[in-house]
Amino acid sequence: MPSRVLIEGGWVFAGEGDGPFQVVEDGVVAVEGERIAYVGPRDGLDPAWEPTRRIDARDKAVLPGLVNAHTHHAMSLLRGYADDVPLMPWLERHIWPAEAHLTGDDVYWGTLLAIAESLLAGVTTFADMYFFMDRVAQAVVETGVRAHLSRGLIGVAPGADQALAEGKALVAAFQGAGDGRIRCALAPHAPYTCPPPFLARVLEAAAALGCPIHTHLAETRAEVEQIRAQYGKSPIRHFADLGVFQHPTLAAHCVHVDADDIAILAEHGVAVAHNPISNCKLASGIAPVPDLLAAGVTVGLASDGAASTNHLDLFEEMRLAASLQKVSRYDATVLPAWQVLRMATVGGARALGFDRLGCLAPGYLADIVVLDLRAPHLRPRHDLTSLVVYSAKASDVDTVLVHGKVLVDGGELLTVDLERVEHEVEERARRLARLARGGAADGTP
Ligand SMILES: [Zn+2]
Incomplete structure (x- = not known):
């Protein structure tokens, strides 16, 4: 059985196409496998649809990736x-x-x-x-x-x-x-x-x-x-x-x-x-x-x-x-x-030529961002689209799904060993700078 993720209780940026978003308050997004199965008010979801994982999106905005x-x-x-x-x-x-x-x-x-x-x-x-x-x-x-x-x-x-x-x-x-x-x-x-x-x-x-x-x-x-x-x-x-x-x-x-x-x-x-x-x-x-x-x-x-x-x-x-x-x-x-x-x-x-990607709508690929709105720079909440575009920061990102899989969970990266990456990058960046300035790879200037 494919995984079933239910993102529930957030301000959901719903709607296909190029126009303004339909922001659904206390909305849900149901994800089945790699695709979105349902987007909208909670009472519109089939009560028989049982998730394998629930993500609490209260006080959060749910956007396309x-x-x-x-x-x-x-x-x-x-x-x-x-x-x-x-x-x-x-x-x-x-x-x-x-x-x-x-x-x-x-x-x-x-x-x-x-x-x-x-x-x-x-x-x-x-x-x-x-x-x-x-x-x-x-x-x-x-x-x-x-x-x-x-x-x-x-x-x-x-x-x-x-x-x-x-x-x-x-x-x-x-x-x-x-x-x-x-x-x-x-x-x-x-x-x-x-x-x-x-x-x-x-x-x-x-x-x-x-x-x-x-x-x-x-x-x-x-x-x-x-x-x-x-x-x-x-x-x-x-x-x-x-x-x-x-x-x-x-x-x-x-x-x-x-x-x-x-x-x-x-x-x-x-x-x-x-x-x-x-x-x-x-x-x-x-x-x-x-x-x-x-x-x-x-x-x-x-x-x-x-x-x-x-x-x-x-x-x-x-x-x-x-x-x-x-x-x-x-x-x-x-x-x-x-x-x-x-x-x-x-x-x-x-x-980029990806089909059925970039909107929160049934049938679309489940690339989803959950943004935590519990911060002083995100109050009050007159217009959620304005808030996200003009006030939110990258550091407000809480949870991220790609292709239906959770890759960032409560701010934690699940598929990247960040400590190892940072160590490798520091060493390699230093070596590159040295070589570009005419030094040798072993550190001889
Ligand atoms: Zn370029």
């Missing part, structure tokens, strides 16, 4: 390593030299750290683009989270062929793995790192494997200027003309897009991962999220890697996403709280 639509999880090893530096020198002088020394084990432990941080912050799914992705997949399988995984492909580096081979092997080995929790994509890194002949090879592989594309697009003004100078068109038009969008595509950033670009994204069903803090901290700009949504583009919320954003906390991202649009447009009505929370849940789920 948050989806981080674009990250580089293992970059948590480089958190705080090089801050307050512009994008290109940041990459060329700091990040790439450190990454050149990364091992598969480093990526595994760095990913576990990011998964631990994310789970404790209510993030149940993430879209990762990095390398040693088989080790990332291993971490996903072991910890029980949900993920969209791709090997980042740079078409100008000497290792481009090797990277593409690894990218294809990842898709072949892990598509649908972890009981369907893993989806795989191919990830041409960006228009400025993937020349058209290389891109053509990636697309051919995507067609053969039947897999989607994950990329970075229109992140900075410099990128738009460079692609215009090289090809006479915007990065988005350039990728459309090369046939990238004939494949389901997840595009991170899309900060510098005009009306034509937005029309192209909408027409081809390209989904956007919005990274507000990364875009601020690297001084990239503000993505026109309300215009994307108005055009019918699917938008998910994301943190980007912790080397640029310094955290993987989608509560912070939600608040900044809403605030940035309001202040930049001098209009407090744009991107209301419910829309931001939809972006962080079902928007991300759709952007």
